[in-house]
Amino acid sequence: MLDSLLAADVVSFPTDADINAFIACVRSFFSSQSDDHLPEIKYRSSTLIVGTHSIRLSVLAPLVRSPKFKEVVRFPQTQRFIYDLAVAEPIHTFVTVERSEPHKNIVRAINAYGELLKRRPDLTESTRFLLMLTPGPTHISAYKRVSEEIRRAARKVNDLAKNSNPVRVYEENNFYRAIAALSIYDTLVSVPVADGVGRSPLGGPIVNTKNGGMILSENDATKGLFGDSVSTVGITDIAGISFAMEAAADESLESRFTKSEAILDILRSIDPTSAARQFLSELNEVDHTH
Secondary structure, eight states: OHHHHHTOSEEEESSHHHHHHHHHHHHHHHHTOOOTTOOOEEEETTEEEETTEEEEEEEOOOOOOOGGGGGGGGSHHHHHHHHHHOOSSOOEEEEEEEEOOGGGOHHHHHHHHHHHHHHOGGGTTTEEEEEEEEOOOTTSHHHHHHHHHHHHHHHHHHHHTTTOOOEEEEESOOHHHHHHHHHHOSEEEEOOSSOSSOHHHHHHHHHOSSOOEEEEETTOTHHHHHGGGSEEEOTTOHHHHHHHHHHHHHOOHHHHHHHHHHHHHHHHTSOTTHHHHHHHHHHHHHHHHO
16 A cells, blocks of 8 residues: 555645654655665655655645535435434434444444433433444454444443434445435534544535534544534543533534534635645646656
């Protein structure tokens, strides 16, 4: 993988911290080799030089959806799933839309919700947690194991909730049900251990109809984009995630509206084509220097 990246002319990352981590990885890799003819490594002016090859390193503009993406909510397929997910009484809906992968930290999010219900049993009937998870390759043991852990964690919370089953896990490749969930979340929960710019935090606000808020992990690059408009939690801090969920469930409608509008204003300010324009521009600059 490292050889492939180092063969590129331009490599873009979500944040400057990711660039620094990549450079450190390259230096560490080559310093551990015993070959006397290892390439010299230099970094200057956003360019990593490995031997005689130069690689432009840059922070890529966020890959935001077009505002027209919200039209997907009106599709009959999406409306059918919105109807299926509807509840009779007002209820605070936590939603996670992710791939079912080990680094997505999904089990900790479910456990945090369980801790919330233990601390606040009054929220058992007035909250729920919907997880729309695209399954990974189950023939790989790590993916099969994480799927089993997710379902085990969900059953444990539901057993404690005494038949109300507030945690509902959908492991499937279903784009329209995922969009339906994003359209109705009160709080989007995305707390990966390691990730780039999450797709749900960028696309969710566009289709959401509930002035929904967000709980993001400290390692999600999106948190830097949204600032104080979202809650940020530690990746291993189950108590912190739980208290963030509690604060979200208790948050006033006025506060939610203010934060939601701030998030949308940020997304509206970003040209959906900016990432492509930036990447093409950088490739063109590199081409002219060769």
